[in-house]
Amino acid sequence: MTVLDSRVPDGPLATKWEDHKFDMKLVNPNNKRKFEIIVVGTGLAGASAAATLGELGYRVKAFTYHDSARRAHSIAAQGGINAAKNYHGDGDSVYRLFYDTIKGGDYRSREANVHRLAEVSNNIIDQCVAQGVPFAREYGGLLDNRSFGGAQVSRTFYARGQTGQQLLLGAYQALSRQVKAGSVELHTNQEMLELVVVDGHAVGIVTRDLVTGEITRHSAHAVVLGTGGYSNAFYLSTMAMSCNATAIWRAHRKGAFFANPCYTQIHPTAIPSSDEFQSKLTLMSESLRNDGRIWVPKDPDESRAVADIPEQDRDYYLERKYPSFGNLAPRDISSRAAKVVVDEGRGVGPLKNGVYLDFADAISRLGREAVADKYGNLFDMYERITGENPYEVPMRIYPAPHYTMGGLWVDYHLQTTIPGLFAIGEANFSDHGANRLGASALMQGLADGYFVLPYTIGDYLAPQLGQPKVEVTAPEFDEAEAEVRGRIDHYLGVGGSRSVDWFHRELGKILWDYCGMGRNQAGLEKALSEIPALREEFESDVRVLGSAESLNSSLEKVGRVADTFELAELMCRDALTREESCGGHFREEHQTEEGEAQRDDENFAHVTAWEWSGDSASPNEHREALVYEEVQLTTRSYK
Amino acid sequence: MNLTLRVWRQAGPDAPGRFETYEARDVSPDSSFLEMLDLVNEDLIAQGEVPIEFMHDCREGICGTCGMMINGQAHGPQALTATCQLHMRTFSDGDEIVLEPWRATGFPIIKDLVVDRSAFDRIIESGGYVTVDTNSAPDANLIPIPKETADLAMDAAACIGCGACVAACPNGAAQLFTSAKVAQLNMLPQGQAERYDRAEHMVEVMEEHFGSCTNMGECEAACPKGISIDFIAMMNKDYRKAKFRGRRSA
Numbered sequence: 001m002t003v004l005d006s007r008v009p010d011g012p013l014a015t016k017w018e019d020h021k022f023d024m025k026l027v028n029p030n031n032k033r034k035f036e037i038i039v040v041g042t043g044l045a046g047a048s049a050a051a052t053l054g055e056l057g058y059r060v061k062a063f064t065y066h067d068s069a070r071r072a073h074s075i076a077a078q079g080g081i082n083a084a085k086n087y088h089g090d091g092d093s094v095y096r097l098f099y100d101t102i103k104g105g106d107y108r109s110r111e112a113n114v115h116r117l118a119e120v121s122n123n124i125i126d127q128c129v130a131q132g133v134p135f136a137r138e139y140g141g142l143l144d145n146r147s148f149g150g151a152q153v154s155r156t157f158y159a160r161g162q163t164g165q166q167l168l169l170g171a172y173q174a175l176s177r178q179v180k181a182g183s184v185e186l187h188t189n190q191e192m193l194e195l196v197v198v199d200g201h202a203v204g205i206v207t208r209d210l211v212t213g214e215i216t217r218h219s220a221h222a223v224v225l226g227t228g229g230y231s232n233a234f235y236l237s238t239m240a241m242s243c244n245a246t247a248i249w250r251a252h253r254k255g256a257f258f259a260n261p262c263y264t265q266i267h268p269t270a271i272p273s274s275d276e277f278q279s280k281l282t283l284m285s286e287s288l289r290n291d292g293r294i295w296v297p298k299d300p301d302e303s304r305a306v307a308d309i310p311e312q313d314r315d316y317y318l319e320r321k322y323p324s325f326g327n328l329a330p331r332d333i334s335s336r337a338a339k340v341v342v343d344e345g346r347g348v349g350p351l352k353n354g355v356y357l358d359f360a361d362a363i364s365r366l367g368r369e370a371v372a373d374k375y376g377n378l379f380d381m382y383e384r385i386t387g388e389n390p391y392e393v394p395m396r397i398y399p400a401p402h403y404t405m406g407g408l409w410v411d412y413h414l415q416t417t418i419p420g421l422f423a424i425g426e427a428n429f430s431d432h433g434a435n436r437l438g439a440s441a442l443m444q445g446l447a448d449g450y451f452v453l454p455y456t457i458g459d460y461l462a463p464q465l466g467q468p469k470v471e472v473t474a475p476e477f478d479e480a481e482a483e484v485r486g487r488i489d490h491y492l493g494v495g496g497s498r499s500v501d502w503f504h505r506e507l508g509k510i511l512w513d514y515c516g517m518g519r520n521q522a523g524l525e526k527a528l529s530e531i532p533a534l535r536e537e538f539e540s541d542v543r544v545l546g547s548a549e550s551l552n553s554s555l556e557k558v559g560r561v562a563d564t565f566e567l568a569e570l571m572c573r574d575a576l577t578r579e580e581s582c583g584g585h586f587r588e589e590h591q592t593e594e595g596e597a598q599r600d601d602e603n604f605a606h607v608t609a610w611e612w613s614g615d616s617a618s619p620n621e622h623r624e625a626l627v628y629e630e631v632q633l634t635t636r637s638y639k
Numbered sequence: 640m641n642l643t644l645r646v647w648r649q650a651g652p653d654a655p656g657r658f659e660t661y662e663a664r665d666v667s668p669d670s671s672f673l674e675m676l677d678l679v680n681e682d683l684i685a686q687g688e689v690p691i692e693f694m695h696d697c698r699e700g701i702c703g704t705c706g707m708m709i710n711g712q713a714h715g716p717q718a719l720t721a722t723c724q725l726h727m728r729t730f731s732d733g734d735e736i737v738l739e740p741w742r743a744t745g746f747p748i749i750k751d752l753v754v755d756r757s758a759f760d761r762i763i764e765s766g767g768y769v770t771v772d773t774n775s776a777p778d779a780n781l782i783p784i785p786k787e788t789a790d791l792a793m794d795a796a797a798c799i800g801c802g803a804c805v806a807a808c809p810n811g812a813a814q815l816f817t818s819a820k821v822a823q824l825n826m827l828p829q830g831q832a833e834r835y836d837r838a839e840h841m842v843e844v845m846e847e848h849f850g851s852c853t854n855m856g857e858c859e860a861a862c863p864k865g866i867s868i869d870f871i872a873m874m875n876k877d878y879r880k881a882k883f884r885g886r887r888s889a
Contacts, residue, residue, distance in 0.1 A: 129829070
């Protein structure tokens with residue numbers, strides 16, 4: 001076990017980033033064009049990074065498996081983006097946003113990274129407004145804010161219920177400008193299937209064209225992964241269907257350590273599933289908790305219609321358990337509280353698998369029109385999916401896998417353990433600790449892409465001035481391409497009896513049951529024996545039809561699911577190793593008498609970073625100690 | 640529910656296409672339209688037949704990936720609803736449903752129900768942005784924007800780039816898509832500096848790829864986000880001004 005060096009600069013927390021920007025090596029503007037950078041993924045992090053690197057003068061190759069750079073799943077974020085502008089004078093500050101994020105992450109994130117995130121949050125809003133992002137405004141023309149879970153100030157900027165869409169389109173447009181200018185070469189329909197490492201440095205990737213099946217090699221001076229998280233390991237999640245972990249998993253297998261894979265976020269407000277064949281879960285923005293009240297009947301055998309259940313027979317359990325935060329308690333706490341009442345048999349809906357999110361009070365207080373103005377598109381979406389009108393009957397919601405705080409381990413420069421390989425946005429682990437607060441994912445993706453990576457990458461590149469990039473004829477590229485072709489041939493040749501989706505669904509059930517909202521030793525050990533068994537079956541019985549030379553979605557999926565099997569095992573192993581509860585990781589053995597998460601700061605105030613050993617059953621464990629200079633570790637309380 | 644599907648199958652861009660008939664059995668009315676197709680594909684795989692390729696991703700109506708002609712209507716019978724959010728309760732047991740890809744010259748077919756919409760990206764690249772480098776922006780509250788303007792800009796910005804407007808248009812025109820971006824940026828103070836160049840460039844690139852608008856209004860009716868054709872009028876006005884050089888004034 002080695003202790004990882006996070007390269008956090010010395011000096012006072014408040015000025016670390018400013019001081020460090022001065023200390024880092026620079027690449028002269030005229031020399032930037034001598035460097036090529038590969039950016040994989042065109043979500044908020046990838047698109048903003050590629051655009052900014054292009055503006056700075058680097059030669060950028062950007063890759064997305066989508067048909068356009070505008071489709072990444074960042075687009076689905078509804079509620080908003082945090083920033084410490086304090087436009088409403090309610091006592092917000094960079095320090096408060098920093099503090100809330102550290103506390104919200106249950107003291108398992110790196111102080112210096114989080115402070116930097118809070119610092120640049122304000123630049124993000126400025127940048128996006130200048131791009132023409134139509135944020136909500138007040139009548140005087142200034143920007144409006146709303147509050148979000150885990151905060152007691154109003155710091156969330158939003159564009160109706162489509163904030164992610166508008167921010168992504170802003171980044172996509174900035175990227176399109178660079179494509180037109182020729183500084184960014186954009187490759188759509190291209191999936192990264194292998195990372196190429198030469199002499200310990202990341203120098204390129206191998207991709208497959210999803211339309212023609214063509215396999216191509218690309219080399220560069222550095223590689224940046226902005227390829228998102230791995231919630232789709234659970235099969236049913238709020239992710240888009242094609243979200244996957246292949247890029248980060250291939251990097252992991254080439255030497256990038258994977259940090260805290262067990263930190264997964266289960267979002268409290270998704271629409272409960274209606275049947276076995278459901279393909280995904282749809283999120284209802286957390287912003288709904290500003291005005292909606294969450295409750296279940298007190299009696300598990302309640303059979304009256306909703307409107308006929310009187311106040312005294314309803315249990316507004318979040319308001320009861322957490323009076324000061326109430327319905328705005330952080331996501332992990334709200335999710336577990338919902339699980340508790342559903343497990344008690346007090347769930348609502350035909351399958352008794354949800355809780356009510358009720359707007360009756362808000363409608364009578366603010367009027368239907370004001371509620372529609374704030375949440376109209378979300379209410380419409382709910383009605384389209386369920387056939388029920390939330391203005392008339394309460395919404396039904398239940399937690400769903402939504403975000404993964406774990407990811408590739410990165411240092412303060414966002415560089416992984418492979419020099420030259422950087423990870424940004426949800427693909428890295430760095431800022432959210434064991435639980436992410438609402439409206440912070442958009443903030444982190446854009447912070448990394450616009451304001452952090454474009455500067456830290458210069459420090460890596462500057463000493464390489466004058467060195468040509470590695471040619472794609474290098475033997476390491478031959479090996480990587482052979483590996484890619486070998487996997488494709490293997491899966492097309494298995495000729496088994498079951499579809500890829502069948503295996504993915506079964507894997508998801510194991511993970512949800514044993515590595516979901518509640519985890520315990522026996523369950524995790526069971527998962528660790530069931531996952532390899534299922535994988536063995538998958539390897540010999542999966543059926544992929546069609547050819548490799550055309551669009552073939554089964555073939556795309558089979559490689560992703562194969563990687564997910566290995567990742568799922570690591571998630572369970574990490575969860576088993578972390579003998580404490582923190583944030584989204586709830587070990588049932590470690591809880592207070594009141595059922596709250598019980599941390600063990602003495603033994604677990606560290607990041608666990610796993611190294612691929614060649615065998616998924618025995619990864620090597622490494623640690624980064626989390627040193628808190630500024631914040632006192634306390635028990636989180638939202639009561 | 641049980642349904643009969645007539646689906647356009649085409650092995651590749653240059654291959655001949657044909658309709659194939661499939662049965663969808665035991666479909667839950669609560670399932671989504673795409674989950675119904677998933678089920679049909681599971682059956683096809685079980686029978687050793689290559690599954691139907693269709694466009695989809697987020698399945699919550701925002702990424703704009705999905706889209707097909709369902710009984711001749713772009714995104715199917717339900718107004719303001721992308722294909723992925725269409726649910727089977729909209730149909731009846733025993734229905735026959737005809738599925739075709741977006742049909743427009745600007746969107747060549749790749750395979751089955753999948754088309755190439757990259758021409759949309761070319762339009763955005765030609766001017767669908769505000770030129771502002773990272774780090775060069777002033778404080779966000781320096782420019783007050785009336786709520787009414789911000790709301791209208793948001794109405795236009797809600798476009799998801801799915802291409803239903805083009806598919807629904809008898810001329811295969813892309814005015815609604817293009818005007819949504821032109822109008823969003825051209826009505827905001829941030830977009831004024833490049834207002835007329837933007838209109839000119841985007842319209843001209845649009846015309847390289849797509850048909851001409853004859854004010855049929857089918858685009859607005861098919862749009863899952865309810866984008867108004869008023870934006871086309873706004874775009875045309877700016878385009879006309881742009882062409883009269885020297886007479887540009889807001």
